[in-house]
Amino acid sequence: MIKPLILPSYYSDTEIFQREQMLIFQNLWNFAGFTTDLQSHNDYICAEIGGKSIIVQNFHGELQAFLNVCSHRFSQIHQLPQGNGVLKCPYHGWVYNCDGIPVAIPSVERFDINNETRESLRLEKWLVEVCGKLVFVKINDDGLTLKEFLGGVYDKLAKFSEAFGxxxxxxxxxxxxxxxxxxxxxxxxxxxxxxxxxxxxxxxxxxxxxxxxxxxxxxxxxxxxxxxxxxxxxxxxxxxxxxxxxxxxxxxxxxxxxxxxxxxxxxxxxxxxxxxxxxxxxxxxxxxxxxxxxxxxxxxxxxxxxxxxxxxxxxxxxxxxxxxxxxxxxxxxxxxxxxxxxxxxxxxxxxxxxxxxxxxxxxxxxxxxx
The missing domain is CATH 3.90.380.10 (Naphthalene 1,2-dioxygenase Alpha Subunit; Chain A, domain 1)
Incomplete structure (x- = not known):
């Protein structure tokens, strides 16, 4: 007799839900969107992963992923599910580069900021990898690549997504x-x-x-x-x-x-x-x-x-x-x-x-x- 391994309480328990967000959704490779929405410089998509808003953005052909939160006063940076625009906070206008470091800060002379400070203010970086036309992200840098995580499914997903019209x-x-x-x-x-x-x-x-x-x-x-x-x-x-x-x-x-x-x-x-x-x-x-x-x-x-x-x-x-x-x-x-x-x-x-x-x-x- 094959019996369920997940207890009924796990389908409504708040503490279990929080563990899932940390141990499953933030810890594993999760689907974030499609490369077809990231074709041009400064194209971006946003995805909710493990209770967090994540940005994937095209910087001159290279994809980078960050937590969608400004390191100054913690406003969300991009508000739309997808679009095109510089990585600029709408609250005070801080602009971040492809490494997530603030490179344009209005009235910067009023801050006690040097190069070391800028480095400490970089956006939280997430890992990002692609399988065919599918984009995946995760926070846990445990050395497991997307291809290793997907195993025998990797090639199949790539073929499927490449066949998308x-x-x-x-x-x-x-x-x-x-x-x-x-x-x-x-x-x-x-x-x-x-x-x-x-x-x-x-x-x-x-x-x-x-x-x-x-x-x-x-x-x-x-x-x-x-x-x-x-x-x-x-x-x-x-x-x-x-x-x-x-x-x-x-x-x-x-x-x-x-x-x-x-x-x-x-x-x-x-x-x-x-x-x-x-x-x-x-x-x-x-x-x-x-x-x-x-x-x-x-x-x-x-x-x-x-x-x-x-x-x-x-x-x-x-x-x-x-x-x-x-x-x-x-x-x-x-x-x-x-x-x-x-x-x-x-x-x-x-x-x-x-x-x-x-x-x-x-x-x-x-x-x-x-």
């Missing part, structure tokens, strides 16, 4: 549930026929299911159910788009879902579209789910072909958004239940083995010394 949808929703509940929900299909009656379940029980659970970054694939899929509206649209889709750079031959521990998931339906989700904890019982949907890179030769692809991707995106709303509702119900339970318990099926692997990775980290 233009973004066709981005949306954010707040879910009244712990981030572990929302993440675990994406790691199993056992709930599909109960929760997704009008979306996923209408395509029948999938075949050729495979679980890859030899790393903390677990994965799943299946080939759907041809008996049901061939009758669907999406199958008809796919048939119309078949010749156009041949130009896509990545063909995985199945639906594929990848967890990048702790809270990033990337899914694709045979390389046609890509669905990237970040499960960002707000507090012990609230999560911000951010979803990015990309269509594959395609060789579109006419407006007619573009119209076909647009119709297909609109249909796929509509289903995806509906599924997210269904998952939001059930995750909030689970949170209500688990918050009322004090003792350990529960049981996992074989279809929930990725959840169990998530529990193992989480438990090892959360019980390590701070």
């Amino acid at each position: 233009h973004k066709i949808n981005e949306f954010k929703i707040k879910i009244n549930a712990n981030w572990k509940i929302t993440t675990e929900n994406t790691l199993e299909g056992y709930h599909v026929f109960s929760v997704h009656k009008n979306t996923f379940s209408k395509y029948g029980f999938p075949v050729d299911k495979k679980y890859i659970c030899n790393e903390i970054h677990s994965a799943y694939s299946d080939k759907g159910n041809p008996k049901y899929i061939e009758k669907s509206k999406e199958a008809i649209l796919l048939k119309k788009a078949e010749s156009i889709l041949e130009s896509r750079p990545l063909k995985v031959g199945s639906f594929y879902h990848q967890l990048v521990f702790p809270n990033l998931t990337i899914a694709t339906n045979d390389g046609i579209a890509f669905y990237l989700q970040i499960h960002q904890p707000i507090n012990p019982v609230e999560t911000k789910l951010t979803s990015h949907v990309f269509v594959s890179k395609l060789d579109i030769k006419s407006d007619f072909e573009q119209d076909i692809i647009d119709t297909l991707t609109q249909s796929l995106t509509k289903i995806y958004v509906e599924v997210c709303e269904e998952d939001k509702a059930i995750c909030e119900i689970v949170q209500l239940g688990i918050s009322s339970r004090n003792q350990e318990g529960g049981i996992f099926s074989l279809e929930e083995q990725r959840v169990y692997e998530f529990h193992k990775a989480y438990s090892k980290l959360i019980n390590s010394p701070m």
Whole structure:
């Protein structure tokens, strides 16, 4: 009998939440954004990692990451999720260079500042590395590179992200549930026929299911159910788009879902579209789910072909958004239940083995010394 390793109280406890922020989100490589938003000098993105606002900024082609807090009087520096601008505090106008050192200080003669002082006032620096088009950051300089952290997933993520075409949808929703509940929900299909009656379940029980659970970054694939899929509206649209889709750079031959521990998931339906989700904890019982949907890179030769692809991707995106709303509702119900339970318990099926692997990775980290 496979039993959960995370106690029910860990899904609402404030002290546990603070340990997670330190030991998991600040300590590990975490997804921060896309290189496509950092193409030019002074392009920047901001991300919430472990309860902290982090800047990743392009300085003449080199990416640097800093805590988004001025070292003078602690104002946030950049306020937008992304943009272009010098690293300048809006409060008193301090400007920082690519090393995070203040190089322009209004009325500097009124301060007791020398070169050594400037050095002591540098911004808190974070590590930043890139995998394909995906940007990751972390504060803990323990020598573990992003490639080492991702292991066998590194090349797959790079190939996936390099196949991203233009973004066709981005949306954010707040879910009244712990981030572990929302993440675990994406790691199993056992709930599909109960929760997704009008979306996923209408395509029948999938075949050729495979679980890859030899790393903390677990994965799943299946080939759907041809008996049901061939009758669907999406199958008809796919048939119309078949010749156009041949130009896509990545063909995985199945639906594929990848967890990048702790809270990033990337899914694709045979390389046609890509669905990237970040499960960002707000507090012990609230999560911000951010979803990015990309269509594959395609060789579109006419407006007619573009119209076909647009119709297909609109249909796929509509289903995806509906599924997210269904998952939001059930995750909030689970949170209500688990918050009322004090003792350990529960049981996992074989279809929930990725959840169990998530529990193992989480438990090892959360019980390590701070």
